[in-house]
Amino acid sequence: MNKTWNNKAWFLVLPAFIVVAFSAIIPLMTVVNYSVQDTFGNNEFFWAGTEWFKEILDSDRFWSSLGRNLMFSFIILVIEIPLGIFIALNMPRRGIGVPICLVTMAMPLLVPWNVVGTIWQLLCRSDIGLLGYALARIGIQFSYASDPLHAWITVVAMDVWHWTSLVVLLSYAGLVSIPDAYYQAARIDGASRLSVFRYIQLPKMKRVLLIAFLLRFMDSFMIYTEPFVATGGGPGTSTTFLSIDLVKMAIGQFDLGPAAAMSLIYFLIILLLSWIFYTVMTSSDAET
Amino acid sequence: MAKINLDHIRHAYGLRPTAPQDYALREVHHEWNDGGAYALLGPSGCGKTTLLNIISGLVRPSEGRILFNDRDVTQLSTEERNIAQVFQFPVIYDTMTVYDNLAFPLRNRKVPEAQVDKRVREILEMLDLSDRAGKKARGLTADQKQKISLGRGLVRSDVNAILFDEPLTVIDPHMKWVLRSQLKSLHRQFAYTMVYVTHDQTEALTFADKVVVMFEGQIVQIGTPAELFEKPSHTFVGYFIGSPGMNVLSVDVQGSTARIGDISIDIGFAPKVGKGQKTELGIRPEFMKLSRKGMPLQINKVEDIGRQKIVRATFAGQPVSIVVKEDGEIPTDAHVDFVNSGINIYADSWRVEREG
C-alpha cells in the first residue's frame, strides 16, 4: 500500500511511544546506570567503569549459564519445530476435528508459567507423580531433584509440552492458507508426497516458520518461571539459566552492579542472535 | 491428444439425489473431438466447474462414464488420466526457477534428463520465456506465471487434454488479449484438445471452435459462435450471448403468425407448438430495424456506446432493445420491422426448428 507522508501521524503514535518508553527506557537507563557504578550502601554510588562487565565476562558462572541457555534453546528448537510441523501436516483441515484440535492444543499456551512448573512437578515426582511413579514401577528411579540429566529431561519435556502448540498453530495457519489448486496442480504434475512438502508446503510456511523460530528462540532464551518452579535451577546449577542466575544475583544477593552488567550483556545477546537468525533466514528472499 | 466422451454423466453433491434439481449436473451426454477447442460458458453455479472437475478427475460423477479415446477413465485418478490444467490464479513453484518449474512434471515421471532439457527448451521458446529460464519463478508477472502453469502441461507431449479454469481472471486487461491470442495460435499449431471454462462470453467466443453453453446444470447448446448468435437453441443462450441479449417476447402462435397483443407478425413458417406450452418469439437487437413505417414502438432511452447506439424501447407492452449503427437515424415517430431470418420461436424456452 502506498502510504502518504504525514508527520501528524506522530500524534497517533505518541501515547504508545510514551507508555513503552516509560516502561522500557527509564528502566533500561537505570540498568545502564547501575552497570557502571559501585555502591557501599547508603545510596552512595561510585563510578566503576567497565569493571562489572569485565567481572561478568570473566566469570565461569556467566559462561556456564549462557552455555546451558544455548544448549536448552538448541534442544527445544530441534524438537519443537519439526514436531510442530509434523503435527500440523497431519491435522484435519475441516470438520469437527478442527475446533477440537485448535482449542485443546492452545490450552497449554494459556497456563500461567508457574502453574506449568507446578503441573510438571506433580507429574514427575516419584512419590506422587503419575509419570515418576510409573517409571519407578518399571524400575527407573526418576528424580529431577537429584539427577542433572533427569532435571534436563524434565525441563525440556515441560517446554515441549508448553510451547510446541505455538509452532503447530503457526504452521497450521500457514498450511490452511495454501489454496487447493496447488495440491491439484501437484497431483497433475505427478509430484510425490515429499515434493509437495518440499516445493509447496514448506515455501508457503516459510514466513510463519520464521516467526515461530524467532519466538521460540527468544522465549526459550528468556525462560525463567517454569524451571524456577519445577527444579529451582538445580540440582546444583544444572538447570540454572541466565534469567534464573540474574534474578538470584539481583534480588537474592542484591549485587546490583554485576546484575545490571549481566542484564545488558544478556539483552544484547538476544538482540544480536535474533538479528542474525532473521537476516540469515530472510536472505534467500532477496535473491530473485 | 484425445477425444473425450461424456457418457450419460450426472452429478449430485448430496448423498441421495431424488429430484432433478438435486443434481449440480443433470445428464450430460456428448462427444468432444480430438484436437477441438471447447469453451464451457455459463453463469456461476451453472455446473461448468463441476463438469471440468469431472473431466480432470478431481470429482467422480455420481452416474455415467467418461472416456478418453474410447478408454474408460471414470475410476482413474487425476495423475492417471494424464491431463494438464491451468487454474484460475497461477500455480507455480515459487522456490524453483522457470526452467525447473517446466521440468518438474517430466522429472517426476523419471524422464531422462537429456530429453527433459530438449523438451523444456522447446516449450520455453514456444511461450517466449527463454530469456527468463534461469530466473526464480516468483519474480514474474501474473501473465508470465500463468504461462508457466500452461507450460507445465505442454511439456508432457502425451497429455490427453489441457483444461483451463477461468485462467485469465487475474491477468491485466491489456494482457488478456495477448495471452488469449497466444493460446489460440498454440492451439492452431499443435492441435491440443482444450477445454476452457469461463463466464465471459468474449473469451469463450474468441477462443473456442465450439462453445458449450451451460445453464442450471445442463448443457443447453453446443455450437460455433455463429450458431449461438443466429440460432440460440434456448432462450437462456439468447440472453447470455450477445450484448445486449436477445429480445424475448411472449406471443401466441397461430399457423405461421405470431400475435402480440393486437400486433400480428408473419414468421414465415409454421412452428409445431404443443398445447399449453409457453411460446415466445426471440429476436436479436441486431435484427430489429427502426423505420418510419412498420409496427408501432415507443422509445424510452438511447444509449450511445461508441460504434453503436442501443435503443431501449417498449414494443407491444414489452421491453425490447434495438441496435442501431452509429450514424443510424432514430425517427421521432418510430416504427419497427423484424428481419424474418432473425426470428426464432421458442416453446417452453427451447427453440422450435424451422422446417425445410
Added chain:
Amino acid sequence: MATQQSPSPAAATSVAHVKREGPKFSWIVPLVYIVFLMIPIYWLVVISFKSNFEVMNSFSIIPQDPTLRNYKVILTDSSWYLGYVNSITYVLMNMVISLLIALPAAYAFSRYRFVGDKHLFFWLLTNRMAPPAVFALPFFQLYSAFGLIDTHIAVALAHCLFNLPLAIWILEGFMSGIPKEIDETAYIDGYSFPKFFIKIFIPMIASGIGVAAFFCFMFSWVELLIARTLTTTSAKPISAIMTRTVSATGMDWGVLAAAGALTLIPGVLVIWFVRNYIAKGFALGRV
C-alpha cells in the same frame, strides 16, 4: 437478465472432493499429541480432587475418595481467591490500555509514513525480546518512585512493555488488509477522523481486535516474574500466591493442584470464545 442463480456449490466443488493428502490414519498424530498435552492437566485435576492423605499414601489414576475440600479452602479464604480477582483485574486493565493505545498507533503505522516510523516500529518490537528478568529490578525501583508498588495499574502498565508492541503489530496487519479507499470515501462523505475511526473502521477490524485482545490476555495472564516483583499483598496475582503458599503450609499438594486447576478456567473460556479467530490470527503470521 433473467439468469437464475441456482444455489449450486460450484465454488465448494474443488474443496469438497479433493482427497486428503497423506495416509488415511493421519488423525492418529494429532490424537497422540493431544493425549500428551492432556495427561499432565488430567493429573493436576485428579490431585485437586484428592485429600492430602490420599495423595501421599496411595496411588490411583482416579481419586478413590473424591473431595471438594481443596476447592473449598481456596474459595472460602480471601487471601486465596482475591489472587484470582487481582490477576483478572490487572489482565483486563492491561488489555484495555494496550488496545486503546495500540489502535491509533497501528492506524498511523498502517496508513502513514512519518519521520522515524520504521525505527520506531522496530524499537517497539525489540521490547518483546527483553527478558523480564532484566527489567524486574528497575521496574521495582521505578514504580516505587511513583508510589505505584502493589497496585493493579503498575502490573498492567509494566505488561504493556511487551503487550503493546504485540497489539500494534497484530492490529497493523489487520488494518493493512483494509483498502485505503474506505478511509477516503468516509472523509469525502463528511466524517471526521474520530467519527470515522469509531463508527466505520473499528467495526471492520473487529476480528483483529479480538485476536489482539486474546494475545494481550494470554501474555499478561501467564506472566509471573514482573507481576510478582511489583506486588506485595493487595494486588498479588494468584500465581504468586501459589508459590508462596507452597513453602508456607508445607506441601499442601491438593490445594496447590486445585489452585492450579482454577487458573486454567479463564484460559479455556477465552480460547473457547476466540476459537474461530485463532487460526485467522495466526494466519497473518503475527503473534
